Amino acid sequence: MPRQLLSAYPPASARYDEMLDGGRMPREHWHTMFDQLASAPPGLMRERLQAVQRQVSENGITYNVYADAQGADRPWDLDVLPLILPHEEWRTIERAIIQRATLLNRILLDVYGSQYLLQQGLLPPALVHGHSGFLRPAHGVPAQGNVMLHMYAADLARSPDGRWWVVADRTQAPSGAGYALENRLIISRVFPDLFRDLKVQHLASFFAAMRDSLAHWAPHDDEAPLIVLLTPGPYNETYFEHAYLARYLGFPLVEGHDLTVRSGCVWLKTLSGLQRVHAIVRRLDDDFCDPLELTGDSTLGVAGLADAARRGNVLLANALGSNLLESGALLGFLPALSRKLLGEELEMPSVGTWWCGEPAALEQVIANLDSLVIKPTFPQLRRETVFGDDVTGAKRDQLIAQMRAKPQDFVAQELVQLSQAPVWDRQHPRRLLARAIGMRVYACATPNGYVVMPGGLTRVATGPSARVISMQRGGASKDTWVLAPGPVNTFSLLRRTTGAQDLVRSGANLTSRVVENLYWFGRYSERCDNTARLLRLALERMIDAVPSADDVGWASITALLRRAEILEDEDDLDDVALVRALRTAIVDDEHGGLAGNLRQLFRVASQLRERLSLDNWRTVNKLVQDFAERKNQTLALSDALSEIDRTVVALMTLAGFALDGMTRDQGWRFLSVGRRIERMQFQCTALERALELPHGPGTPDLDWLLALADSTITYRSRYMARPEWMPVFDLLVCDDSNPRSIAFQVKGLHDYLVRLGTALGDCGADSLSPSMALLKSLEAEDLQPGSKRLSTLIEGLLEASYTLSEQLGLRFFSHSMLRQTYAT
Amino acid sequence: MSDARYHILHETHYVYESRVAVAQQVLHLTPRDLAYQKRIAHSIGIDPQPSETTERQDYFGNSVRYAVLDSPHETLTVRAESEVSVASRTGGRVPPASPPWESVRDQLRAATQAAELEAAEFRFESPHIEFSPDLMRYVSDCFSARRPFLEAVHGLNHRIFEDFAFDDSATSVSTPLSEVLERRRGVCQDFAHLMTGCLRVLGLPARYVSGYILTTPPPGHVRMVGADASHAWVSVYCPVAGWVDFDPTNDLVVDDEHITLAWGRDFSDVAPMRGVILGGGDQELKVHVTVTQTEAPGVREQFAGLVAP
DSSP: OHHHHTTTOOOOSSSOBSSBOTTSOBOGGGHHHHHHHHHSOHHHHHHHHHHHHHHHHHTTOEEEOTTOTTOSEEEOOBOSSOEEEOHHHHHHHHHHHHHHHHHHHHHHHHHTTTOHHHHTTSSOGGGTTTOTTOOGGGTTOOOGGGOSOOEEEEEEEEOTTSOEEEEEEEOSSOOOHHHHHHHHHHHHHHSHHHHHHTTBOOSHHHHHHHHHHHHHHSOOSSSOOOEEEEOOOTTSTTHHHHHHHHHHHTOOEEOGGGEEEETTEEEEEETTEEEEEOEEEEOSOGGGSOTTTSOTTOSSSOTTHHHHHHTTOSEEESOTTGGGGGOGGGGGGHHHHHHHHHSSOOSSOBOOEEETTSHHHHHHHHHTGGGEEEEESSGGGOOOOEEGGGOOHHHHHHHHHHHHHSGGGEEEEEOOOOOEEEEEOTTSSSOEEEEEEEEEEEEEEETTEEEEOSSOEEEEOSSTTOOOOOGGGTOEEEOEEEBOSSOOOOOOGGGOOOOHHHHHHTTTTOBHHHHHHHHHHHHHHHHHHHHHHHHHHHHHHHHHOOOOTTOHHHHHHHHHHHHTTSSOTTOOOOHHHHHHHHHHHHHOTTSSSHHHHHHHHHHHHHHTGGGSOHHHHHHHHHHHHHHHHHTTOOOOHHHHHHHHHHHHHHHHHHHHHHHHSSOOSHHHHHHHHHHHHHHHHHHHHHHHHHHTSOOOSSOOOOHHHHHHTTOHHHHHHHHOSOOOHHHHHIIIIIOTTSTTSHHHHHHHHHHHHHHHHHHHSOOSGGGGHHHHHHHHHOOGGGSSTTOHHHHHHHHHHHHHHHHHHHHHHHHHSOOOOOEEEEEO | OOOEEEEEEEEEEEEEEEEEEEEEEEEOOSOOOBTTEEEEEEEEEEESOOSEEEEEEOTTSOEEEEEEEOSOEEEEEEEEEEEEEEOOSSTTOSSOOOOBHHHHHHHHHTOOSHHHHHHHGGGSOBTTBOOOHHHHHHHHTTOOTTOBHHHHHHHHHHHHHHHOEEOTTTOOTTOOHHHHHHHTEEOHHHHHHHHHHHHHHTTOOEEEEEEEEOSSOOTTSOOOTTTTSOEEEEEEEETTTEEEEEETTTTEEOOSSEEEEEEESSHHHHOSEEEEEEEOOSEEEEEEEEEEEOSSSSOOOOOOOOBOO
């Protein structure tokens, strides 16, 4: 068995092998895993692989890659096998990371404080004053608890002799800890027994320590501190993680315009007014944090944030300016700084790195270009990393010329021969492949010093010979198992007991942006539903028989298709054009129609990510994945029809969640208001059309009207007859037990608005009163086409719904007002 | 020789197309107190009344006023009024004697002593100053081997004055240095940025100074360019002479006719008014600077200029 497992697993000639020792035998801490892989029936491994794939896809774990062919959201690539590290080895790593985080924090405090290191010549001025990441407005800002570096990550690589080296430091807003957490949830479920038997250390207490420490340092009086997670928004490559962590830690996820600075304090704009924010975990680059004092053209930041931090009124994690230490040029100075500041030797070395700003180093680097990687000194330079031996001829001359022109902008780093670890071959029933790996480990500051997350994000190179491991370049990842010597701490953040302060906080932090998104989530899910039903109706008629021009029902359907921008006004109703338009509406999200509305729904849902339950999200995700599969396909009409059926079912599921699975808070009411307004507008439009129909003798074609209102069954069970005007209007307008009737929408809408009004002040419920009175007073003789009173009702309701939507937007949604920055 | 005494009125007036809901302002409108410049009186009036104002010193030691206006407004007027006295700085020697420029460069590179360390900060690129081969080419003529530092700077100052045309329609706040260099025209900010960049690209310390010059010259003197708006020039650090200021717009070494507001790496550090507003739409801006000599040669003249920079 083991032989088959290793048939494609090359010996690690010039690199360290994480799993096998020099004699090609599993290392001790891999024994259990290896035996299990060797003995597991092939079907079991297949199931495990599928379980991983399914969970990644269902949970919608994504990593946005700019300019990726798969669209903005690329599914996260997770290998089924964890990287396993023995306890003693981990202790060494842990100690080194704590030391390094402590050192880097001290350097930050010095640079943004007394600048002793510059005065002593221990740091070259170019690395501070010539670094665009040195933010002068952040100088002198008080650091609560003497901590500027709250979260730290280091990228590690293992050399052939088995030692770990630091390749890079992440000091600004280290990403990936959330992905590591998600990896853990999935992989621990795939190997539940192994996970328990091997005593793998849990991650939750690390996050609890982070949360408690932030709460400890956040400047707050007696009230419970409000901590938010500041994200640049859904277009950021790690937005999934921001939403995931926010939900996991229980922090509201906010964007820059959700916050405002008044009286030197930061406030969260919520539905019920401004809430004081005490700490901000920022995933926004520091120079973008404040358009007033930092990068002027940033639309993502919070004007006045630097000043609020300066006055000690808000804790920023990490502190403004911490990006300074992400310069590779610093690595060479760390050993001396460690001796000076800590009186200790650096426990884990950095990979050999030379800063070309030192004239001697520049010449050395140029002479040894082939064996070096050339990187930008400062992340702000946004320059590509270049392998010296990749550049030849004119390109090489050009690179050298650039390095000579601005030597301070370049660092050169030794090529590390990365260690290899097994990944499971997805193309083969039982085979391991070897891939180069690197590991990102995380530390956070606590009042008792730094603590390290027992685990990390192991990143896997794409191919057997890849030299760079980068999620941006399409690498994969692994869960990282650190074995515990004794009993495992099974503390879970998700099951912690709730204190009184948590109860007070719940629901109070509904941001204006979230409310706006909930409202539109309601509207778009309903709009998708309406569009799907309209398309289904049209397709069914097309399949039954080619509709004739004098068919009044068909004329109504096409009129509504035009209104929904599925047909264009000038479209000639030739069959071919019609079929093409209907298909376009299903598969092409560039146009109005179902696909376009689904895209809007998904856009809004992504911004609500941290507020939607996993089940809710999976349904939305499924809708989008189904759409992606049929995108730009040429569907047969019958296939199109079954696609729509699936969509309608998924939308019904969403509606069910809204009804049955969400807390009745103000946010839910906004969602419901959105649904009711949208449904009312759609039904009104359909009825408006029906009212225009000629009402001569003979049986009218009203099947379409009932179908659009999903009321065919009800009608048949009540009347056992062909639809006629009066009973149809009664069912669709006056019957408040029919969830698609006008009466039902108006009543519900009025009720929600009254309830919102009680908490937030008048929300316009009264604007529905005239229509409600009219509705009540309708008599049987009004329920006919051409009825003046019915027309008045419909017109009045359409008008009221537009006004309501606009007024709610003005009052409660985040200011759509444009922010401008200027300097004169 | 008695110190010159000036009265400065710097008015900025915005008219917005639509209402501004909230405005936050950072003002660099308070003259610095220096060995050669005393601030006698100073006030900043803001209309409408801000809901909040605070004052602090920025990283470079400039006074900064921070103001928040949170009631809706359609116009904004900021009126900074100052009374300062300025002592002669050149002592008649223009420029002072100095070591070869290369030794200044090398000394600053290895700086450890406080004044030099402070100066050493001003040797790098900054938001408005990007190094380029063109910049290097332009400056190299003036900095021949072993030329005394301040003499070379003086030469550069003169060369910029000769090569560039003052043209307030040619550039805006955001015009990059490379474009100014190529088109050979601009305003005082551009010339100050250019000269600062020229010096820094050689590894020499230079900072950008924002301030004013007398709007009406004493009898017999020529009226200086850039007098009717806020002005900008360059300060260079020389180990023996300290900071010496040059005004490339007027081809002179700064003596007692320049009033220093603030200094920094470039305009972005010391913009007289920087703000973030919510709403407002299009806006119309008028800046009005009046500098009068209140004592000294017995005249009391006033000249007001009106420009839209």
